[in-house]
Amino acid sequence: MTTLATRRQAGPGGSTPSRPARSGASSVGRPGFAWALPATIFFALFALVPLAAVAVLSFTSWSGLGDPEFVGLENWETLVTDPVMVKSLWLSLLFIVLGVVTQTPLSILLGVWAAGNQRNRAILSAIYFVPLLLSSAAISVLWRALLDPNFGIPGQLSWLFGDGNLLGTQSGAIGVLIFVGMWQFTPFHTLIYQGAAKGIPTVLYQAASIDGAGMVRQFFSITLPQLRNTAITSIILMVVGGLTTFETVLILTNGGPGTDTTITAFYMYQEAFQSFDFGVGSAIALVLVVVATLISLVVVKVSGYDKMNSSLEGL
């Protein structure tokens, strides 16, 4: 709220010098709102109007044929008592927590290390980067092949993996999905931490080493606090990513065994596009939006991210 108020004051104030505009010269490079209009309309049509529409559709019954029919709270009553829905929310939460817990420490360590000036960094970063280029579909198909109980890696390392059918049990399947998520997304988070770590002023480290602080001490007293804002961005991206993991679940486990890896995003797909119950699907989608927004807001609140709005200006 405070930022809104200050910005409103700063707006007219900042533009006073060139207020006698419209005389031609001073308006150069001051495009009107019309320049933003085509993109805005296009985006609204495919992202924002549908966001409103999904709320409306959640009160309808629609099987894909004909027109949606208003049914009031029926879909919501179905969902509240649906054990799979409740389970899917817990699973999503588990996915998010495990994803953040496995990816964050790893990508901070790798990012800080890669920001240093050691040899071969370019080659190593280039290899780290490869999973980021692959589609989730390709990654899932690759790992499914690598983990095949008969022909894959687990079969060769039976001392480690037992019978090798990792995807056949709930804990195995969740473990695989978390690991594959880590394999796929750690490079991205490493990269944003690397960018941030490079931006930390060297003077801080120089001062610290004059004071006799060792490498570990420097990491905890300088590097980590300086990476705080980046960490929040990164964690929000992990949360939204974990909540909406879809291709990986569809291709690696198809929600199974049973419904043991049916996270909410996947359940939405099943209800809407496999059971052709678009009303219930929309209701689940709305839950997804609300949960994503809530978690992001909590992360923002807890971290005090909203207090540093000013640094968003530079984005």
Place this chain on the structure above:
Amino acid sequence: MKTRPNYLAGIGSFIWLLIVAIPLYVMLSGTFQTREEFGDNGPLSFPSSFTLQNYADAITSGFGRYFLNTVVVTVGVVAIVLLLVPPLSYAIVRSRSRAASFVFRFFLLGLAIPAQAVIVPVFYLINTVGLYDNLIGVILPTAAFALPICTLILSGTMRDITGELYEAMAMDGASPARAFFRLVLPLSKGGISTIAVFSALQAWNGFLFPLILTQSESTRVVTLGLFNFQTQYGINIPGLLAAVTLSMVPVLLVYLFARRALVQGLMGAGGK
């Protein structure tokens, strides 16, 4: 200042490198083996023979068609992004109207909207306008969902153009359009190539929109082809690996030429 090498971190990074590289090695070496050999020797062994049959199989199973469709989708998405994002970013960075700053927040908000959340209404919309099972119907929402991040990247680049340059243009009595074409576009070349690479990657790897919005073999894209290939030939692991490898060849080529644009763009995403 000379820093001591951090051996512990170096070893950790090397372990992670193995975790990233071993699957990629198995993928490549598997594609050159016959099914029998792969089954007998296991995935971690070196190939003892060399065959290109797996690639031939993947291509004859329809990958040519899927590639063509994916190219169409990618070109379409990049074209829309390049047409819409530069004027939008220009307005966001330079316009004095309050509406423009509101629009910027509106796109920031868009970053948080997952595609799954709106897929049912988008399906309804595409159906209603008769674009179901048509590549145009895949291009439109894919492009829309690429807009927020591209706008964020490009408006960041455009902010670096200094006011003096605009004033210099003002001396010549240039209009906003002239300033846009003669000043802003040439100076944002770096950012523009970053968003082109970005949106191309997103379009090439897209899965959800093609899955929901297309149906027939003639509109199938590469990612769906992989998915389909797996359900059909699940046991033919070398064949699957060849298909996965093929699917990433164009991306790797683009990466070789545009690495800087891509890495810089991603690094900036959380660098603040």
